[in-house]
Amino acid sequence: MTSINLFSQILEWMPFVLQGFALNILMSLLAIAVGTLMGTFLGLGQLSTLKPLGIPSKLATQLFRNAPWLVLLFYCIFLMPYQVNIGGVVIQLPSWLRATIGFSFPVAANFSEIVRGSVNSIPRGQWEAAEALGYSRRATLFRIILPQCITRMIPPWMNLYALLLTATPLSMIVGVEEALGRTQAAVQAQGDSRVLIPMYLALLAMFFFYTWPINRLSLVVERRFRTK
């Protein structure tokens, strides 16, 4: 009887935790979008033969790729203003949004490396053939090399997304009310030590059942493109 009570008690808290998990998903989707966009520019910058473009891109990529995500998160949370004033319009920057920006930096740096790596994985003969046909370096990159890279970039990009999602609970440390923070709060509120393990198991299950299919899919995609 008590185990049924325990179960219904935990179930009661699930919407609360799931709402937190929705924030994890929202943060991860925004961060992957922003990070992919920034990473594309950084990656193309890394490939540039222009030194004023190449060197800063390489530096930024290495810096954000090798810094702990939590440290970058702290920077964004504590160094960014709480609100910004754009042409008289005051925009609030809640901590979850600042955390999202914090996550997009390491995502950008990792995606920058994905772009650079996939471009470099295209055989040199493709560049030479294009050059012999009169294509400039830039036209070769955009018309011939990058279209071939996109399929190669998808699997590592999906893995990066999965990694990002599993990193979002770090934002709890800086006060974002996401799934982990809410689980902790729910456990404390119930004041019952027996719920501790099932509550955290439920949290684990949320992350697992969201991330696992993405990893499986990336494997399938990788296999499909490899045989082509």
Place this chain on the structure above:
Amino acid sequence: MTLSSNSQPLISLRGVRKSFGAFEVLRGIDMDIRKGEVVAIIGPSGSGKSTILRTINGLTPINEGTINVGEIKVSDPKLDQVKLRHRVGMVFQQYNLFPHKTVLENVAMAPIQVLKQPRRQVEERARKLLAEMRLPDKANSYPGELSGGQQQRVAIARALCMEPEVILFDEVTAALDPEMVKEVLSAVRKVAEDGMTCILVTHEMGFAREAADHVYFTDKGVIVEHAPPADFFTSASDPRTKEFLSKVL
């Protein structure tokens, strides 16, 4: 080969030198190639044959000397790359077709995108060239669906579609299975017979003997000797040439 030999050469190399780091690959190359001529460059690997080809269309910049293709000075720093690539086509050992484009797109894309010629006209020409290369039904296939020999014939059609004056063939049969060598060689021969100026780097001695008007032998970055094939293969004078021929014939 019956063209008057005192006419102005289409391509001329004078004292061409090229180093990769401390290694000097070309140590003073002189060549003259007239319009319509078929020239074979042979020699041991590492002797600089492929580098000679790649300097002619500017893929490999040179350190010293001059190269002229018609009125274009290849070593000019203000060189108009598109103009040069329009006149000089190239076919590679590894075909280097673009795998994400269909055969027709591979053949037609550069004249459309680089030379800005009208699409319809280029595609018509591309289809005709594919038919000449005996690939009329492959226009919508992807390179990955074709055999090596077929891919190389597409690469030849791609070079022809730019309507160049000269085509450089860089060991175009070296990556092929033996049964496909013949089909590609006969395609090259057809191009040559249609009057295209051809410069071939090749290991196919039989082909050089039959198809070339002139054979150059290179060793260690210099041209050891050159002669019409009939003389070259029967009465080579230099001991290095003799030694090489005794190994390959």
